[in-house]
Amino acid sequence: MTGTARSKRADARRNEQTLLDAAAAVFVSSGVDAPVRAIAKKAGVGMGTIYRHFPTRADLIVAVYRHQVEACVEAAPRLLREAATPYAALTRWVDQFVDFLATKHGLAGVMQSSSADFEALHKYFLERLVPVCAELLTAAVESGEVHQHVEAYSLMRGIGNLCVFADGDARYDPGRMTRLLLAGLTQPDLADPG
Amino acid sequence: MTGTARSKRADARRNEQTLLDAAAAVFVSSGVDAPVRAIAKKAGVGMGTIYRHFPTRADLIVAVYRHQVEACVEAAPRLLREAATPYAALTRWVDQFVDFLATKHGLAGVMQSSSADFEALHKYFLERLVPVCAELLTAAVESGEVHQHVEAYSLMRGIGNLCVFADGDARYDPGRMTRLLLAGLTQPDLADPG
Amino acid sequence: MTGTARSKRADARRNEQTLLDAAAAVFVSSGVDAPVRAIAKKAGVGMGTIYRHFPTRADLIVAVYRHQVEACVEAAPRLLREAATPYAALTRWVDQFVDFLATKHGLAGVMQSSSADFEALHKYFLERLVPVCAELLTAAVESGEVHQHVEAYSLMRGIGNLCVFADGDARYDPGRMTRLLLAGLTQPDLADPG
Amino acid sequence: MTGTARSKRADARRNEQTLLDAAAAVFVSSGVDAPVRAIAKKAGVGMGTIYRHFPTRADLIVAVYRHQVEACVEAAPRLLREAATPYAALTRWVDQFVDFLATKHGLAGVMQSSSADFEALHKYFLERLVPVCAELLTAAVESGEVHQHVEAYSLMRGIGNLCVFADGDARYDPGRMTRLLLAGLTQPDLADPG
């Protein structure tokens, strides 16, 4: 009995992983808005299977990226310990996030979408990442490295945006751009030119 | 005959302006992805008329925003003359561009898109703006204000990205973000934390 | 110009009639819930054409049956004038309505549905028919022929129900049943058997 | 062995009752068209179990309502004995049937349906009830109370129809309507108004 249940669960889990892999692949090539049919086809399953495992698209997207988001969350304390300074930790943390996000076609957009369909996704990303970012940011302010005030939410949004449409364009380097953005934070004051 | 032809052309021009005004209005309320039908209705013309004047959506979007893009292009020399420094000119130029872009629901996204559908749009924006941006950037480098090397193309893309999904989110300020990005350019060196 | 417009309108009108005929035919064979695709196919048009002419299913159903409903509405005064008594007028009016309704597979059901989708339909049928029925009923009460009190709404619902699933069953005669129902109204009192 | 078999059968019966109770509950809240999944969930069993016990939905519906249908069947002789007259017995019998049917969301509709899916259901209801109704009707004719000729089949269909869409509409009373229908049967003659 337990054996049967266990093997079924194992099957389902295996299948779920197949789904997540397929979805990840399709998201890369067609964006996170890719047709459910396309994902199902890639995974070699029926559409119903997708809906069974992930009732909403937001659920699927969260599931696809959860590991990497959690990895970001978990990386922060370590970076804060290991990096030379809080600002260095922030920089490396942002690097990691950018490495994750830059190739996820459309994720940045949907991650901050206010559409009801993506409510859960929006919440998940922000709830997990904003506090971590805030911690790093605060530490960097307190260490005297960051002089500009920016809300963690706003910074995350900016970083997310810098990653939009980044894949497939060799001439655009989101990592470089985020580094510059962070460098801007260290500026004592921004002269007002107008 | 000439008179008729002339007045016909005048008619056509008037007509086209009506179209552009209508499109601009609809773009504001429904984004640049708004159904052609909606634009035609707003303009009080048939859909065929829109297709006649603007075969692709990219053509229409370019036409709608051409004036403002050209205004950006033309503003650069003046800013370079009038601003206290080249960097100040660059900053004010970027401000102007952001003011334009940030409120155009969906424009930033579509402008950056590498989708074949928006090829023309993408090209137009970059062809017009990148050289101007390059000029300002070069001047700011030469004045010793900007220390970081960045291609104008890359910077334009970054600025454009910072404007994505900006409207409707009171907590995110694309102007502030672009200022920080530009501030990053003035940094003598970016310590490598990893 | 007028000519062109006129011919277009004529085309559209012709087309609309084709649509209504097709819908009526499909409603008979498959009920008023028939797939839009089926109606479109029967009419030899694309689905979009259906949606263009009749944005909601309720709109389509109303359009299909409007003539007959209006015929019922208009018949009442004449019947009241011509029939021997108000009760006779009521009877003949109900006969006419039953003749209309009995073959309209599913119409009775949807006509009284409280579903939001059929709101318009529901309202149309009841707003048109209940007042007429009330008039006939009142007259028959005042003439001393009808002794049982029944709201016109309730009677219409009952008559409608008696027509459900009537087509295709030779052994069930909704006309006969409604006659009996009406005959019940003339009864001075209903003994209470329990 | 016998003991095991017996207890297995007892188990099965218990199980089946659980299913029926669950189905009845779901039918009340979601109608007799409720998804199989919902019923299985309510019963705490897999969907396969439902299919094993009741291969078609009609089988399930029949099983759910069999007791009440049989109660109707069995009530007739008693009513015929106890009621003041055969017509009174008929009236009370119909009342009982209406009380049963009117609150079974969708049952009346499906019971009357000639759809192949519900063939078995349709047949069961009519085969059980028509003979009983015929008996009551004949008695009432013979007692001189009923003057109108109606086949029991036709009457049952009419009564069933009067119960359609009855729940959820406070302004429609199927009991009242069936009483009127029966009252119509007592009428000596129906004048032909045309």
Add this chain to the structure above:
DNA sequence: TATGAATGAGCATTCATTCAT
């Protein structure tokens, strides 16, 4: 040249039914 009716591909979603475990 302008109009807008018509087309139909494309996508989301639900659920009856089957069958491997």
Add this chain to the structure above:
DNA sequence: CATGAATGAATGCTCATTCAT
């Protein structure tokens, strides 16, 4: 025998695009 995961047909609806008038 029971379970419930998987399948995929069915259906509603939108909108870009074409083309007869």
